[in-house]
Amino acid sequence: MTGTEGAEEAPDPIRRRPGGRAARVRAAVLAAAMDALAEGGIAGFGVADVAVRAGVNESTVYRRWGSREKLLLDAMLTGSDAGIPVPDTGEVRTDLAAFARALAEYMATPLGGAVARAATLGSDDPVLAESWRTFWQSRLDQAGAIVRRGVERGELPPDTDTGLALELLCAPLQTRALLGHRPLEPDLPERLADVLLDGLRSRDRN
Amino acid sequence: MTGTEGAEEAPDPIRRRPGGRAARVRAAVLAAAMDALAEGGIAGFGVADVAVRAGVNESTVYRRWGSREKLLLDAMLTGSDAGIPVPDTGEVRTDLAAFARALAEYMATPLGGAVARAATLGSDDPVLAESWRTFWQSRLDQAGAIVRRGVERGELPPDTDTGLALELLCAPLQTRALLGHRPLEPDLPERLADVLLDGLRSRDRN
DNA sequence: ATCTTAACGCAAGTGCCCTTGCGTTAAATC
DNA sequence: GATTTAACGCAAGGGCACTTGCGTTAAGAT
Structure with a gap:
C-alpha cells in the first residue's frame, strides 16, 4: 500500500526537499x-x-x-541537547551531588519542567513513547559517566548498575517537580547522594 | 465581593442542600x-x-x-482511598520490597497510572496542587509505618528521614510509569530496597 | 528559462473542554 | 400543602487541538 511501481521503500520513496x-x-x-x-x-x-x-x-x-505532542518532542530533541553538565570532580559523592543539584535547578525552570511533562504526555502513543525512551537513554548514558568513573576509581563495586543508580538519584527530583510533591530543599541533592552511596543504615555523617 | 449583607463568610454563607x-x-x-x-x-x-x-x-x-482536573482530583480522593496495602512482615527489607512491588503493580493498572497523571496535570493550579499535596502526604504517612517500625526495631538509625526513604523507594517506580522510561522488571522492587538500605558500595548480596 | 511537484497559505469544519443564560425540578422551610 | 430557592436540564457559544480540500509559492531537476 506504500509502493506504487516496485521496490522503493528502502532509500527514498519520494523526492524530499531538505534545503531552502x-x-x-x-x-x-x-x-x-x-x-x-x-x-x-x-x-x-x-x-x-x-x-x-x-x-x-x-x-x-x-x-x-x-x-502538539510530536512538536514538543522534536523541540526537545533539537533544542534541549545541551542538557545538564556532567561534573568530574574526582569523587563519586561530589559528582552525584553536583549533578543532582544541577538537575534540580533545571527542573525548576519552565523549560525543565516542560521536558518532563511533555514526556508524560507522549507515553500514550507507542511511537512517541519509543522516541522519548531513546531521549532519556541518551541523557542516562551521559550522566552514567559519573558512575563508571566511580567504578574505575574503585569507589564503587564493579557490578554496579549504572542505570539504577542514576534512577535512584534523579527520580525523586523528577517526581517532586512533576507532582508538586513538596518543595525542593537546597540540601536534598547531597542527602540523596549520601543515602544512595551508603544506604539508610550507615548514618555516620550528618 | 462575596458577602451581601454583613459578616457571613465564616460558617455557612448560603443554605446548602446536602441531602437527596x-x-x-x-x-x-x-x-x-x-x-x-x-x-x-x-x-x-x-x-x-x-x-x-x-x-x-x-x-x-x-x-x-x-x-476536568478538579473532577479527577475529587474522584481520586473519594474512590482511591483504599490505596496500597502496607505490609508488616517484621523486617524492614521485606516490608519495603513488598510495598514497592504492590506499588509497581498498581501503577501498571489504568487507574494507578491515572492517579499519577492526574496529579501532574493538577500542579498548574495552586489550589489543586495543595489538595494533591495533602493527598500524597496522606499516602506517605500510611507507608511511613514501615520505616517507623524499622526504627523501633533498631534496624534503622533513629534520625532516619521517613519521607526521604519512601521517596527514594517509590520515585523510580513512579517515573518509570509516568515517563515510560523503561519496563518495570519483576526484581526491581527488591533491588530498590537493597540499595536503599545498604547503598551502592556494600554489595555483599546479589 | 521552463517544468514538475513538495511544501505552504487560506479557509472551512469537527470534536472536546468549558462557560452562561434561562426555564424547570425538587429539597428544605414554613 | 404552599413557598422559597439551590441545583439541575437545555441550549447556545467561545476557545483550542486537529483535519482537509484547494489554490499558490518556490525548491529542485531538465
Whole structure:
C-alpha cells in the first residue's frame, strides 16, 4: 500500500526537499516552540501561538509535525541537547551531588519542567513513547559517566548498575517537580547522594 | 465581593442542600468517573462521557466541579482511598520490597497510572496542587509505618528521614510509569530496597 | 528559462473542554 | 400543602487541538 511501481521503500520513496524554505520553516517553528516553552512552560503552549511566533500558518505545523505532542518532542530533541553538565570532580559523592543539584535547578525552570511533562504526555502513543525512551537513554548514558568513573576509581563495586543508580538519584527530583510533591530543599541533592552511596543504615555523617 | 449583607463568610454563607438529589448526583458522577478511569485511563477521560455514564447533564458536572482536573482530583480522593496495602512482615527489607512491588503493580493498572497523571496535570493550579499535596502526604504517612517500625526495631538509625526513604523507594517506580522510561522488571522492587538500605558500595548480596 | 511537484497559505469544519443564560425540578422551610 | 430557592436540564457559544480540500509559492531537476 506504500509502493506504487516496485521496490522503493528502502532509500527514498519520494523526492524530499531538505534545503531552502523547508529547513527555514522547520528551524523557525522549533525556535518559536522553545521560546514559548521557556516563557510559559507547557501550560500555555499552543500550536496556533507557536505558528504565529514563527510567522507560519498553523496548518503547516500540523502537516509537518502532526500533533502538539510530536512538536514538543522534536523541540526537545533539537533544542534541549545541551542538557545538564556532567561534573568530574574526582569523587563519586561530589559528582552525584553536583549533578543532582544541577538537575534540580533545571527542573525548576519552565523549560525543565516542560521536558518532563511533555514526556508524560507522549507515553500514550507507542511511537512517541519509543522516541522519548531513546531521549532519556541518551541523557542516562551521559550522566552514567559519573558512575563508571566511580567504578574505575574503585569507589564503587564493579557490578554496579549504572542505570539504577542514576534512577535512584534523579527520580525523586523528577517526581517532586512533576507532582508538586513538596518543595525542593537546597540540601536534598547531597542527602540523596549520601543515602544512595551508603544506604539508610550507615548514618555516620550528618 | 462575596458577602451581601454583613459578616457571613465564616460558617455557612448560603443554605446548602446536602441531602437527596445533590448527594445522589455527586455519588453517581464520582462512581462514573472511577469507572471511566478504570476502563480507559486518563487518555479517554472526558467530562461529557462521565456525565452520560452518570445520567447527568454535562453542565451540572462543570457547575459542581469546575473543570476536568478538579473532577479527577475529587474522584481520586473519594474512590482511591483504599490505596496500597502496607505490609508488616517484621523486617524492614521485606516490608519495603513488598510495598514497592504492590506499588509497581498498581501503577501498571489504568487507574494507578491515572492517579499519577492526574496529579501532574493538577500542579498548574495552586489550589489543586495543595489538595494533591495533602493527598500524597496522606499516602506517605500510611507507608511511613514501615520505616517507623524499622526504627523501633533498631534496624534503622533513629534520625532516619521517613519521607526521604519512601521517596527514594517509590520515585523510580513512579517515573518509570509516568515517563515510560523503561519496563518495570519483576526484581526491581527488591533491588530498590537493597540499595536503599545498604547503598551502592556494600554489595555483599546479589 | 521552463517544468514538475513538495511544501505552504487560506479557509472551512469537527470534536472536546468549558462557560452562561434561562426555564424547570425538587429539597428544605414554613 | 404552599413557598422559597439551590441545583439541575437545555441550549447556545467561545476557545483550542486537529483535519482537509484547494489554490499558490518556490525548491529542485531538465
